[in-house]
Amino acid sequence: MRVIGLMSGTSYDAVDAAAADLWIEGDTLRLTPLGTVGQAYDEGLRAELAAALPPAPTTLEAVCRLDTGIGRAFAEVAARADRELCAGRADLVASHGQTIFHWAEGGRVHGTLQIGGPAWIAERTGLPVVSDFRSRDVAAGGQGAPLVALVDTMWLRDRPGRPVALNLGGIANITVAEGSCAYDTGPGNALIDAAVGHVTGGRRSFDTGGALAARGTVHRPLLDRLLAEPYYARPAPKTTGKELFHLPYLLGASAGLGPLPAEDLVATVTALTARTVADAVRACRGTEVVASGGGTRNPTLMGMLGAALPGVAVRTSDELGMPSAAKEAYAFAVLGFLSAHGLPGSVPACTGARHARVLGSLTPGAAPLRLPAPPPGPPPARLRLAPGPG
Template identity: 70%
Template sequence: MLVIGLMSGTSYDAVDAAAARLRLDGDTLVLKPLGMVSTPYDGGLREALAAALPPAAVPLAEVCRLDTRIGQAFAAAAVRANRELCEEHAELVASHGQTVYHWTEGGRVHGTLQLGQPAWIAEATGLPVVADLRARDVAAGGQGAPLVSLVDLLWLRGRPGTPVALNIGGIANLTAPDGTAFDTGPGCALLDAAARESSGGRLAYDAEGALAARGLPYRPLLDRLLAEPYYALAPPKTTGKELFHSGYLRAAGLDGLCAEDALATLTLLTARTVADAVRSVGATEVIASGGGTRNPVLMGELRHLLPGIPLRTSDELGLPAPAKEAYAFAVLGFLTAHGLPGTDPRSTGARHPSVLGSLTPGRSGLRLPPTPRGGPVRLVVEA
């Protein structure tokens, strides 16, 4: 099956669309990556989305407008991927949507909201769409995240030692081979917020860690940030920009620090919290993906804090680091279309595995393949 996976993470800068040919070979799921295209949100949509994220209060009219405009942006990305990446017409689209709120209280997730109306994708492509993938796991008592953990477990199975999959997006998360999976804390979320604040909105992020490279960490601020109670919670646990946003930085006392020192401090915070999480699961190898891997200062800090633990990117295992999550959602869409669970309860804390998402029929209706007798136990990436 040729599937397009659509993803926009907590950095909400673009829609990534990855095309993959997927097939079941016995108990092995074989993924052949066909490439990724990244389509930036237009400036007006990105500004509207940023203004709507927590802790902002937003009228329902704006939620409706965002759901429509994000759905149209995802639809355009899917059309582009189908045209530019697929040697023949795709058969399915799997859309993560744009997370705007993850309702967490008392260590439990009570609800989650992703915008990006899938009807626009189905209308533009003519293809069936799997969307709203997180909600079913939440309904089953799970955290709804990290949702790529099952894909990581299948992908890393058979590697020696204790390999850990790490994704550094706006929020960082990891998956260990025993099924432990959780958000470690901020990935690039606070870095992006500080870059925007310090530049008056001119910079969306600290490109290649250039500001952090010129600064020095301010230890009193780092100590205050490391005292955040989230880090002491036991997994499974999830977080997001409901906690780690620009207001969080202002409350932590960023005022008075130059941009370079602020970014150096926040880069070290991300590296410290990720490294602590990696050590807590006994990792012998880290395979990283996500936008944070393009920040050499952050990656250098991580290598310094994890001596003796190889830190690789997913490119070395055949999945380009910027595209890995989009490919993961293509896999989850494939599993849903075949009636197979897309979660592992060890990772999310749910009561049972769940077939994820809702299905929007394409132009020719909805014809699903038969459900195999058993699901895959490993994922192999084909060159």
Template identity: 70%
Template sequence: MSGTSYDAVDAAACDLDHRPEDGVLRLTPLGMVSEPYPADLRTDLAQALPPAPTALADVCRLDTRIGRAFGRLAVRADRELCRGRAELVASHGQTVYHWVADGQVHGTLQLGEPAWIAEATGHPVVSGFRTRDVAAGGQGAPLVSLIDLMLLRGRPGVPAALNIGGIANVTVVPPQADPVAFDTGPGNALIDAAVHELSGGRLAFDEDGALAAAGRVHEGLLRRLLTEPYYRLPAPRTTGKELFHQGYLRSHLGEFRQLPPQDLVATLTRLTARTVADALRPLGATEVFASGGGVRNPTLTAMLRAELAGTRLRTSEELGLPAAAKEAYAFAVLGYLTLHGLPGNAPGCTGAAGPRLLGSITPGRRPLRLPAPPPTAPHSLSVQADGRC
């Protein structure tokens, strides 16, 4: 998969074993490999994303080039992590547009044609996960909420999962109420946009949070940014770089355009921490398990701890899944569920009309033979000891 930061392609490998008698799906991690997008591909992708105008020829070329990049990394993951024994590839694709109007998602588009992955690896590929949830009236996100429920269900208090990619999303699991999941707003999106512009395109992100650490939060700009109507929409809600992009940032700076670069980045980092904490506070979260690229930013995590004011901030490693690979492992699980004829969404979290089988299956080199669906779907996910030698 590649997330909303579109900086690299990640492939995580795992062994999955479902025993219907106990309702547990056992996941043994086998590791992760990652490769940056080729520079020209990343540039062309950035230039095609909203609000930029895009030609269908560009979409076609990107669909093929992203599919080939995914296929190359899937071959590498099979060879290095699975010793050539992989049986299934699950591909999230690269989100390029999420069509949201009046709080409702009307469509979503992920590029990375799965036929290229199937041709490169010889394995069947599950892809196109989000569209079915959207067709059923859901937000199509966060689909990882089903895996969060399986991981967090039964923990004491009110556990929550947080992923900080380009966009930040949360899943909260109260013991006596329905779970809630939604996008809180920008994760790294506005920070990355500012750093890219301030550096004249030389830098893509605030490495180690160094710029933010050297700056001071400008409360006036922070107050202006917090007036964004999205933050007051009811859950479930979802957003993307269709809203939080470089043009959005420029339009909100106004009289603050002359801020020192480090103060701007510090303010945007505080914005991410504040909007995440504001989203979690009313839901009574007692512990938060964080994952995603934002976890590597110590300034962001420090601000988030301060904003959470006593709610324990942990990482997904404590649940057995590396923070950098959690979403990739989640989509491996979703691919497994689809292959076995099992629903892959959590309707109460996405807003869909009910449980749905997600995605489409592209056959590999051999005839496609689907396993018989198990009598019951797994209700919990158990992460086993790392399976790498």
């Protein structure tokens, strides 16, 4: 099956698409990467989205408009991926959508909302669409994240030692490859991006090449205040988001400390990400970190993380053949494939759900809907990158 995975993370800057051929051989799911495309959100749409996200108030009208605008943006990227990567022969689209709220309270997740109507994708491409992956895990008592844990455990389980997959998106999350532990460690790029936007008056939205942080000095009193956040001490499984880690949160933590040089503020929140990720890797007894996501393009962050984990190999997923910038899009292509085949896409030990569940909702395309039969035997236990069959 040829599947297009669509993803826009908590940095809400662009829609990424990854296309793959996927098939099952025995206990192994084979994946042939066909390439990736991406497209930044229109500046007006991104501004509307930013204005509607917590802690800002919003309206149902704004949410409806965003659902439509984001759905159309996802649809255009899906159509482009089908045309440019699949020669118009894709079978399925798997769309994560855009998270706008993750309702975590009292150590539980009560609901989650991803927008970007799949009907727009199905109408534009003519392909069936699997979407709304997180809601079923939440309904089964899980955190709804990190859903990539299943893909990470399948992909890394045969590596030596105790490898840990790390995603450095707006929020950082880890998965121990043996499937015993996966959770959001805290902010990935969320506070870094918020700090950069603040100190540049909105002229920049991220720390290009980690340059600002590299010129700064970590402000220890602010770092200590940030590390006192109760979320870090909570047991896993747990999830968080920009509902907690946003600019007002950062400004509140820095209140009373006097003016900080811009570079020092960015260096401090970069150190926070490195420290909280490193603490999580040590707690899970990780021997190797395989990192992906936008944060891997920040050499200052990656350098701080390596320094905080002496004796632990820190590498990017690119070194293992999985493009770090599009790993989550590939992961949702895998989850879409599993859902279409009636196979579970969650790891209860990682999300806290009562049971593994088939994830997502299905929107038919232009043709009559025909789903493949579930394969005989147990679900595949391994994921291998491979050349195409034949």
